Amino acid sequence: MIVILKRDPDKAQLRSLMTWLESKGVSVHTTVGAQQTILGLVGDTSAIDIDLISALDIVEAVRRVQEPYKNANRKFHPQDTVVTVKGVSIGGGRLAVLAGPGAVESREQIVSLSERLKAAGADILWGGAYKSRSSPYSFQGLRAEGVKYLCEAGSLCGLPVAAELADISQAEELKDVDIIIVGARNMRNYELLRFLGGINKPVILKRAVSATYEELLMSAEYIMSAGNPEVILCERGIRTFEPHTSFTFDISAIPVLKQLSHLPVIADPCYAAGSYSLAEPLSEAAAAAGADGLLLVVNADPAHALCDGPLSIKVEGFEKTVKKVRRIEKTRLESD
């Protein structure tokens, strides 16, 4: 951490800052220039709250040099983390395919769909139960009943099951779910993150549409520092000025997050683009960029889906997409 002081800083305040910094276990090196004095802080600065220093009268600016996350940082954990659920691995080279409908609509729908998804190559079944709709007048999901059907379907077809926990109060209802999904709008719900740090299940953490890579990693840090090391990062598009797609799928997030962190990184191109017609090229792009998995929205009959119809791939499209990404995965593994 670098602290840039204002000209002619008050001596007593400077001494008090130095003492406080040293009490935090960091050592301080001072560089005096004509315009500015610079303090170089050396040691573990991850626990130093940058605001506490910035607010001082003698300080002009503070710049971080070290990343503020530790548990999620590849520097302290160079090996890829591999998360394994009922024999399915995420991370470590293979591409895991998660597939399912935007909304579970009935027991029949999800049971029949899950069989087809498994046959087409899905590794994990997911489905929407508590839907977050921007309009209170839209279908809000089957909620607890939807989770129940989803778990039954997973059990029948032999796939592990992933579902979103939208609020701590729903935790009991998701007890049979194998992987918990934290939706993008909950990435900064720190009460929820702390809660998930105390459970014994992998968590897929979706990037908020306005979050930087560092903020996503800090949210992972919340879960990890509270005791749960099995976090899977998920890129699902960021909000930009481009109106043609729902969100801008940030493909760079995949290689960058894998450089910065040892955690698995998966991609959610359907919710990012908002259109089934982009799901296939974006899935291939994500696979080529090194993604550890894909989370795809698949529906037997998108035209009559109660939600997410425009962004849902048909089962036939899913089959084709899986074949394509498996071919790219093979190419990727060969060339490394």
Place this chain on the structure above:
Amino acid sequence: MIVILKRDPDKAQLRSLMTWLESKGVSVHTTVGAQQTILGLVGDTSAIDIDLISALDIVEAVRRVQEPYKNANRKFHPQDTVVTVKGVSIGGGRLAVLAGPGAVESREQIVSLSERLKAAGADILWGGAYKSRSSPYSFQGLRAEGVKYLCEAGSLCGLPVAAELADISQAEELKDVDIIIVGARNMRNYELLRFLGGINKPVILKRAVSATYEELLMSAEYIMSAGNPEVILCERGIRTFEPHTSFTFDISAIPVLKQLSHLPVIADPCYAAGSYSLAEPLSEAAAAAGADGLLLVVNADPAHALCDGPLSIKVEGFEKTVKKVRRIEKTRLESD
């Protein structure tokens, strides 16, 4: 609502769409062109889920003509809504000033600060108790204890009290608070919004840093359609590419939201800009643009605040700012 059909739409599917639309109580006018056929939907389309139409094979695109919100819409409620709490009004011309510390740190701190804020012209006391920090290693607030001290301070100095409800589970702890604040990161927490629709207190709804005006109004619609009409909208900055400020304070939100809606609109320039030195000019700008209130972060000793120091105004700065905005408010009232 306008539905643009693909060329040569399947006749049976088109008939089925028309029948469904009419069952929803809207009438349909068809315009046939060489390139495209266009359906014009007339009537109350706010309850029609646009996705259900977009996903149809015969549809190329759907464009809304009417706003998707009703309760919050000025078209159906031309008069300004005025929210009144213990004799203090928000909306309807006068500028309400909410002031308090980013974090309640002790009983003494908030009691002594609240007296000074009242003397300087604050109308409502607020304070942070459950802090949402991006790092798990930063100070997380006094939580329930902080709320207790805040309510005591309000009671002692005779000001109504506002505080953030970060999770439904904290509701009981906030029972003595007069106004509930929904933080920006909770603007799309629909479980929380539905819950707040059932309480009998005004709600300050902060715009998420990535939310459009329409999305903010749809979140207000969640609360209002669930039974609580007392929603106060709050602009607190959006995320853009500019790194100098924490967020870009979107001044246009004030006049636009007041055109689109009858709800009061207040401004939070401190968290937007992230710097006390911008709080004063932005407060004046917000007042000049027609804001119904200001939510300001004020601290007796920002340099030693446990959080939000860099963005906190000193009490002396607050006194100066209140004088300035009151002068602008006067100018505004005279010239209308």
Place this chain on the structure above:
Amino acid sequence: MIVILKRDPDKAQLRSLMTWLESKGVSVHTTVGAQQTILGLVGDTSAIDIDLISALDIVEAVRRVQEPYKNANRKFHPQDTVVTVKGVSIGGGRLAVLAGPGAVESREQIVSLSERLKAAGADILWGGAYKSRSSPYSFQGLRAEGVKYLCEAGSLCGLPVAAELADISQAEELKDVDIIIVGARNMRNYELLRFLGGINKPVILKRAVSATYEELLMSAEYIMSAGNPEVILCERGIRTFEPHTSFTFDISAIPVLKQLSHLPVIADPCYAAGSYSLAEPLSEAAAAAGADGLLLVVNADPAHALCDGPLSIKVEGFEKTVKKVRRIEKTRLESD
């Protein structure tokens, strides 16, 4: 085009609008609702300036239904455009590789580099001569001299040459260049675009960092409507809030632009990401998403480059990247 009228529009003004619209060759269908009257315009609306209608007192809003570009529109030209220069094709399935240094620094540098690039699989040589630097104190390029060396190098190694035209006044100096590049910051330089509409060379048009897909296509339309049909679109990253990369490489631009337009679409991952370490995964992603070409910044000695060092790939990295993207290209062709 859809025109939404205000309630109770002035009859005379409405008649005048209808007459004017019909004089432009479009027919008008009227839908009268309780809240709103909607005019549906049918016919070729690309030449109608939307602002001329929006400004009328009787009009509430105007929505486009048809795209405002014609020459660049796939609807009117379903076949892929293939641009061919000295035997090298861009578009139509194969991936063209353009490579060269951010700045031509000397005759020796570019001659020696170009031989290595050709050997590694480059199809076209490019190089920076008129550099656009954000600081007036940075190296500004060899300018005319740089173009001369670049053309000599292309001629010696037998590769066509591409270079940026930063201002119309430089056109004579670029007379031997085979492909003209329009930099991102010139995408809205309409004087320049009109000029390029009158020349007989292909133009690579880079997307401005703040331009939508539609705006990029409208800039292509400027060139095409002025007589030059050989436009190659180039995605090079957009400006977002993410600070880790220079720009956010918008991978969706590739499939979307190819859906909307028949023009070839290439990708420039180096300037987008701003880091050589992302160039390889983003190149593979672009190839997988269907790009018709890649424009790569390659330098024999990035550590000592006079500009663009951090984003330049070494020749060894370029060789590896070309092999990888060729493998993906093969996969892509097989699976179609």
Place this chain on the structure above:
Amino acid sequence: MIVILKRDPDKAQLRSLMTWLESKGVSVHTTVGAQQTILGLVGDTSAIDIDLISALDIVEAVRRVQEPYKNANRKFHPQDTVVTVKGVSIGGGRLAVLAGPGAVESREQIVSLSERLKAAGADILWGGAYKSRSSPYSFQGLRAEGVKYLCEAGSLCGLPVAAELADISQAEELKDVDIIIVGARNMRNYELLRFLGGINKPVILKRAVSATYEELLMSAEYIMSAGNPEVILCERGIRTFEPHTSFTFDISAIPVLKQLSHLPVIADPCYAAGSYSLAEPLSEAAAAAGADGLLLVVNADPAHALCDGPLSIKVEGFEKTVKKVRRIEKTRLESD
């Protein structure tokens, strides 16, 4: 400037970097930590190209501490710059009002309009002649003829005249114009900026819709370092995700630019918001935030303007707006 080295940097490379830095006149202080070695550079670093250091193999990251601009920097020029043209001053406390039509359409139009604008309180006349339209099918302006009429109108009513120079080739045609405007899309046209550094007229430099404050100041630095100190900065909105306004008017730019620089800062709320109905509140907000001037688009008959109709204020609205902002200006002066 702070240089963060990778672990165990190559000794020879480090020595070579140190020698080079010292040859540039900066002194280097080294801080060695367990994880990282940090170099603190002290002295004038504005002429050091950050890329030249970042690209070195031994360097992990570089952070600027000092601003990269000198001429525009308030630190080296604490007094406000005041630009004076034919007796009208911009900067130094008073609010200058520039007004005129988006497009000069005829001699009669501009002569008659300019008289009314002067009567209503305009200080400077401006008008659009070379229009930058996103569609090649829209009205492109009267060009040289428009400039001629504009200058005649200014001369007749006794107001100085401002007009946009869209390309160096138009300079001769603008010889009678008093103030040159650089449009937002030309803010990074460095050929044009260098040219304007050599003329003897004030330049209004509009912020590009995707430019940071620092980038705007670096563009001012181009003009200033080439010999022209009379630069006026202009905020005209940035591109964000919000679709309701054309651009997001960044009110914070006004106080921030005035903190960072001594140059006058004016505001252009009409092109920012894209709607006349927002021009008035945003003008008041800009005045309250400390703007040195307003550039307003005014038209006698917006409904029939050949361009910019929806964002043009009527003359009556302009009169009202001038009165309001003058009242705020008075308040501002009193309270300082």
